[in-house]
Amino acid sequence: MAKEKDNTLRLKFDSSRNLAPALESRSAAKIDSKYDLFINGKFEKPDSKKYFDTINPADEEKLSEVAEANEADVDKAVKAARNAYDKTWKKMPAKERAKYIYRIARIMQEKARELAIIETLDAGKPIRESRDFDIPMAANHFFYYAGWADKLEYAFPNRKANSLGVAGQIIPWNFPLLMAAWKIAPALATGNTVVLKASETTPLTAMKLAEIIQEADLPPGVVNILTGAGTTGAAIVNHPDVNKIAFTGSTEVGKIIQRAIAGTDKKATLELGGKAANIIFEDAPLDQAVEGVINGIFFNQGHVCCAGSRLFVQESVFDEVIRKIKDRLESLIVGNPLDKNTDIGAINSRAQLDTIHKYIKIGINEGGEMFESSCALPSKGFYCRPTIFTNVSQSSRISQEEIFGPVLAIQSFRTDDEVIEKANNTPYGLSAGVWTDKGSKIFNLTTKLRAGVVWANTFNKFDPTSPFGGYKESGFGREGGLHGLSPYVHLGSY
Amino acid sequence: MTKKISIPDFSIPSRIDQVGVEERASRFTKRSIKNETKTNGLLLTLNMIDLTTLEGKDSEGKVKQLCSKAMHLHEAYPGLPTVAAVCVYPSMVKTAKKALGNSGIKVASVATAFPSGQSSAEIKLLDTKLAVDDGADEVDMVISRGRFLQGDYNFVFDEIAAIKEACGKARLKVILETGELVTLDKVRKASDIAMYAGADFIKTSTGKISPAATMPVTLVMLEAIREFYYKTGIQIGMKPAGGISKSKLALHYLVMLNETLGEDWMNNHWFRFGASSLANDVLMQLMKQRTGVYQSSNYFSND
Numbered sequence: 001m002a003k004e005k006d007n008t009l010r011l012k013f014d015s016s017r018n019l020a021p022a023l024e025s026r027s028a029a030k031i032d033s034k035y036d037l038f039i040n041g042k043f044e045k046p047d048s049k050k051y052f053d054t055i056n057p058a059d060e061e062k063l064s065e066v067a068e069a070n071e072a073d074v075d076k077a078v079k080a081a082r083n084a085y086d087k088t089w090k091k092m093p094a095k096e097r098a099k100y101i102y103r104i105a106r107i108m109q110e111k112a113r114e115l116a117i118i119e120t121l122d123a124g125k126p127i128r129e130s131r132d133f134d135i136p137m138a139a140n141h142f143f144y145y146a147g148w149a150d151k152l153e154y155a156f157p158n159r160k161a162n163s164l165g166v167a168g169q170i171i172p173w174n175f176p177l178l179m180a181a182w183k184i185a186p187a188l189a190t191g192n193t194v195v196l197k198a199s200e201t202t203p204l205t206a207m208k209l210a211e212i213i214q215e216a217d218l219p220p221g222v223v224n225i226l227t228g229a230g231t232t233g234a235a236i237v238n239h240p241d242v243n244k245i246a247f248t249g250s251t252e253v254g255k256i257i258q259r260a261i262a263g264t265d266k267k268a269t270l271e272l273g274g275k276a277a278n279i280i281f282e283d284a285p286l287d288q289a290v291e292g293v294i295n296g297i298f299f300n301q302g303h304v305c306c307a308g309s310r311l312f313v314q315e316s317v318f319d320e321v322i323r324k325i326k327d328r329l330e331s332l333i334v335g336n337p338l339d340k341n342t343d344i345g346a347i348n349s350r351a352q353l354d355t356i357h358k359y360i361k362i363g364i365n366e367g368g369e370m371f372e373s374s375c376a377l378p379s380k381g382f383y384c385r386p387t388i389f390t391n392v393s394q395s396s397r398i399s400q401e402e403i404f405g406p407v408l409a410i411q412s413f414r415t416d417d418e419v420i421e422k423a424n425n426t427p428y429g430l431s432a433g434v435w436t437d438k439g440s441k442i443f444n445l446t447t448k449l450r451a452g453v454v455w456a457n458t459f460n461k462f463d464p465t466s467p468f469g470g471y472k473e474s475g476f477g478r479e480g481g482l483h484g485l486s487p488y489v490h491l492g493s494y
Numbered sequence: 495m496t497k498k499i500s501i502p503d504f505s506i507p508s509r510i511d512q513v514g515v516e517e518r519a520s521r522f523t524k525r526s527i528k529n530e531t532k533t534n535g536l537l538l539t540l541n542m543i544d545l546t547t548l549e550g551k552d553s554e555g556k557v558k559q560l561c562s563k564a565m566h567l568h569e570a571y572p573g574l575p576t577v578a579a580v581c582v583y584p585s586m587v588k589t590a591k592k593a594l595g596n597s598g599i600k601v602a603s604v605a606t607a608f609p610s611g612q613s614s615a616e617i618k619l620l621d622t623k624l625a626v627d628d629g630a631d632e633v634d635m636v637i638s639r640g641r642f643l644q645g646d647y648n649f650v651f652d653e654i655a656a657i658k659e660a661c662g663k664a665r666l667k668v669i670l671e672t673g674e675l676v677t678l679d680k681v682r683k684a685s686d687i688a689m690y691a692g693a694d695f696i697k698t699s700t701g702k703i704s705p706a707a708t709m710p711v712t713l714v715m716l717e718a719i720r721e722f723y724y725k726t727g728i729q730i731g732m733k734p735a736g737g738i739s740k741s742k743l744a745l746h747y748l749v750m751l752n753e754t755l756g757e758d759w760m761n762n763h764w765f766r767f768g769a770s771s772l773a774n775d776v777l778m779q780l781m782k783q784r785t786g787v788y789q790s791s792n793y794f795s796n797d
Contacts, residue, residue: 005598008762009541009575022526128524287717288514323724331753340526437509457511 019333022340024127029117031204035066037073037227038210040080041220047072052229054203057124057346058337058381066203069226074195074235077224081166081193082241084221089193090163092219098149101188103216105142111212112136115205119177120337122204124346124382125300127338137462138181141480144464145185148485152190155482161489163191164267165243168236171206172249173199173348174303174404180206182479183246184223190488192244194223197236201349203227234260242266244488248305251402251428251473269477269487271305271469273402274430276451277423278308278459279413282316284435288457290324293408296433296459298332298386301347302406305474306431308459310399311410312419318412322390325410329373329386336378344406347382356384356405363389363398363407394425402428416444424450429471433459452478499726501690504647508682510714515678519709522750532745536780539744539772540567541575542762544602544733546770547582548609548701556797557586561593563797568777570793571784577773578762579632583608584621587628602632602667606657609671609700611636615653622660633657634667636700639674642684650684651691658692667695667733667766672711673703681711685718695731701768706736709750716754729758735768741779744772 034051036043046067053062069077089097108115112135119130152161167187171179180196187194198206210225226232230253237245237260244267247257251272261268278296280289296308313321337345347353364370368389377383388408392399399409413419423432432451434442442456452470455461462468467483469475477487527535545564547556557580564577579600580590590601603625607613613621618635625633635657641649658666668688672681688696696715699706712734719730732751738744744767751765759765774794782788 005596007541007576007578007598009538010761018531019525019527020529020531022528132524283509285509285511285514288511288518291514291518320724327720340524437511457514 019341021336023336024117024120024338024340026117026121026338029114029121031064031118031121033064035064035203035207035227037067037069037077038207038213038225039073039077040084040224041214041218043210044076046070047076052200054122054201056121057348058121058378060381063121064204066207066227069197069228069232069235071235073226074232074239077195077226078166078168078236078239078241080221081195081224084219085165085193088219089222090191094150094152094191097188097191098146100216100218101142101146101149101185104212104218105139105146107212107215108135108139108142108209111208112139115177115208117338118208119205120345123173123176123202124337124348126342126345127340128342129300134175134178137464138178141178141181141185141464145189145484149189152485152489155485156489156491158494159491160494161190161485162492164488164490165192166241167192167194167244167246167488168239168242169194169196169246170233170236170249171196171198173202174300174305176202177205177209179248180209182248186479186484187246187488188222190485192488193221195226195236195242196223197226197228197233200227200229237261244268246487247271254475267487269469269479270475271477271479272473272475273428274305274307274470274474275310275400275402275426275428276306276308276431276433277310277312277426277449278433279312279419279423279435279445280314280317280321281434281436281438281441282314283437285437285457286317286321286324289435290321290328292433292435292457292459293325294328294332297408298344298406299460301344301384303348303352303404304460306453306460307404308431308433309403309408310423311408312413312422313410315412315414322410325388326371329371329388332373332375332386334373334375334377334383334385344386347384347405350382352404353382353384356403356407359398359401359403359405359407360387363392363396363409366392366396366398368392368396368398368409394422400426416441420445420448424448427473430474431455499690502686504651504683504687508679508686510678510682512678512710515710515713519713519750522709522753523746525746525749527745527749533780533783535745535748536741536776536783537575538748538760539741539767539776541578542765542767543577543773544579544581544735544766544768545577545773546580546701546735546768548604552583552586554586554589557582557589558593559797561590561599563773563795564594564599565597567773568781568794571777571780574780578766581634581768584625584628584630587625587630591629600631601629602634603630604634604636604700606635608634608636609702611638612640615656618653619656619660622657626660626662626664630664632665632667633661634669634697636669636671637684637688639671642675643680647683647687651687654688654691654693665694666692667697667731668693669697669700669735671700671703672698672707673705678710678714681714682718685715686722689718689722689730693730695733695766697733697735697768699736699768701736707734707738707768709746712747713750713754716751720755729764731764731766732759733766733768738767738769739771739775741772741776744776
């Protein structure tokens with residue numbers, strides 16, 4: 001018989017990490033060379049006369065420079081907010097207020113692509129996430145709270161929901177625009193005016209939001225957006241004419257804020273750190289659980305306060321789960337955040353990268369067994385391989401302290417009670433995840449886990465209608481949903 | 495390296511979370527496949543196609559034409575690979591075998607009272623023998639979905655094992671007909687039974703039932719293959735069939751294959767597309783990659 005030809009093509013489709021570049025076009029985004037402070041509806045030069053650079057963490061190139069607000073600038077912004085509150089916003093019928101908020105949401109949607117690109121450039125997060133998560137979710141928050149504006153009497157039946165006045169808001173760098181939306185939307189819907197400070201490493205989308213607010217013709221002073229670092233934030237917190245502080249950031253700063261406002265009548269909500277436990281039981285759908293764990297910790301490079309940074313796996317499936325996690329790590333694409341195929345982008349800043357490296361070193365020194373993906377990292381920019389640690393114990397620092405990076409600490413457990421105890425044995429309590437096919441086990445755990453959000457068979461799911469917030473050192477107050485209105489009102493009777 | 499195989503207890507329900515599977519499957523569709531990766535993927539797709547005709551009205555002439563297409567996909571694009579196989583009914587195996595000669599293209603034949611599988615064990619074995627004796631390189635059998643859904647897993651297992659034996663050297667593809675199994679738990683269970691019973695390939699559908707292949711269903715089967723490989727060291731092939739007619743979707747399947755099973759599976763020995771109209775769409779895209787413009791369907795032969 002004639003030898004049959006082998007017609008099997010041995011073509012490399014390219015290992016999944018080496019797909020041809022699919023870059024989102026940078027030219028679709030307009031970034032000015034310099035941004036001033038947004039006060040009273042106008043962009044104003046800072047009293048400090050100082051500007052600082054904001055860079056792209058993916059290549060360390062300068063993107064733009066933004067103003068540094070000092071105490072005088074903060075005072076100007078608070079005065080503008082107070083003036084707008086007294087003269088227009090407080091008196092405006094709620095349904096008119098709603099129209100403005102809707103308008104902001106719609107313009108955000110129209111500019112979604114540009115916002116996504118800028119968010120990715122400034123924060124280092126993958127374009128897939130800013131495009132599919134950050135920006136649509138931010139717009140949705142405005143839409144959602146616009147709906148509440150004229151329905152507050154149904155949110156608080158038989159009570160009169162009075163606005164507070166001027167809200168001072170300080171947001172972090174992990175979800176810059178989304179955090180601005182979380183803060184501004186409910187404040188406006190309840191009739192407050194706002195002085196917001198964006199993070200010093202990611203100020204650009206906040207300045208774009210300022211432009212949108214201008215375009216939406218919001219009365220001047222209703223929203224003021226400042227840029228600056230810790231001292232600017234402190235000036236907002238300590239300003240005597242601010243009625244409410246909303247802060248998202250580190251537990252350390254949260255404590256400073258609480259001390260600073262003690263004895264004043266300022267209301268506060270703090271959304272702080274976390275060290276969430278993700279728990280996989282032996283009866284879980286393992287492949288989906290592994291995928292959920294991967295998304296739970298590596299979403300946004302692990303820069304997520306509710307990231308599932310501790311994993312507990314039941315003994316009987318431990319080896320299987322670890323093998324699956326390692327395999328999955330190898331298929332994650334780390335690289336240029338603007339590439340549509342990137343799964344893990346750049347670490348937000350040099351300082352944060354140093355912190356992550358510090359913790360990885362601590363983990364190794366503590367005897368943890370480290371495994372990291374074998375992927376190559378770009379030569380420029382701040383990158384970190386997705387990393388997991390096994391042979392970790394409750395007393396390990398990497399399982400106690402928030403790393404805020406793509407590092408997962410894994411432990412095994414034997415019984416339900418044991419894992420509940422271990423999961424709760426942390427100063428934090430922001431979120432948790434439970435993976436099991438058994439409904440009764442889910443309910444048992446959700447009642448016993450001391451965390452603001454407990455996800456079952458999923459992780460990192462967000463919705464504007466759903467409240468979010470922490471227990472213990474993860475903060476207090478809730479954002480999102482009906483609950484997210486309460487921190488911005490004081491209830492009176494009719 | 496093959497490990498010692500212990501057959502699991504099939505009476506234990508499998509656990510697949512549908513929401514999670516769908517989420518993961520949709521994630522593959524977010525990959526943006528461009529330039530040389532796209533060209534490579536398209537060529538690979540062509541090479542993985544089981545060009546199929548399974549009609550009551552199939553004639554020798556039709557099968558010969560199909561075989562000619564299989565060997566000469568598009569002469570305007572020199573150097574194209576051939577498809578992997580031509581898939582026909584047992585009565586057409588001889589014709590196909592002769593038409594394909596020593597081109598290296600395999601002849602796959604459906605068997606076991608395809609597509610319903612509603613017949614006796616004897617008939618199914620005879621059906622298989624007919625195909626194999628006529629020279630089929632591959633046999634695509636259907637499982638008895640009725641017995642499977644009844645929970646008669648041993649029956650299904652034994653039937654597959656018997657057909658496997660009858661196949662001799664021919665490779666056995668086991669069609670689960672996932673559209674009739676409905677839930678992903680069942681898809682996983684049927685995949686496991688087929689692999690432990692001796693399948694060389696597991697395949698989603700006959701193409702006669704809707705829905706045919708979907709990405710979530712294929713993902714569950716790929717994950718079953720991965721697990722089987724972990725446990726036994728044996729590689730099993732995968733063939734989604736029916737419903738994949740566009741290049742873009744085919745590329746998404748390749749991304750899914752690559753990220754789930756890896757490069758060892760990225761060739762037509764371990765992965766096939768059961769499709770009839772996919773080839774022309776891929777050819778159209780390849781010509782577009784090369785010339786920069788789309789041509790109308792009139793420029794691609796329709797066999």
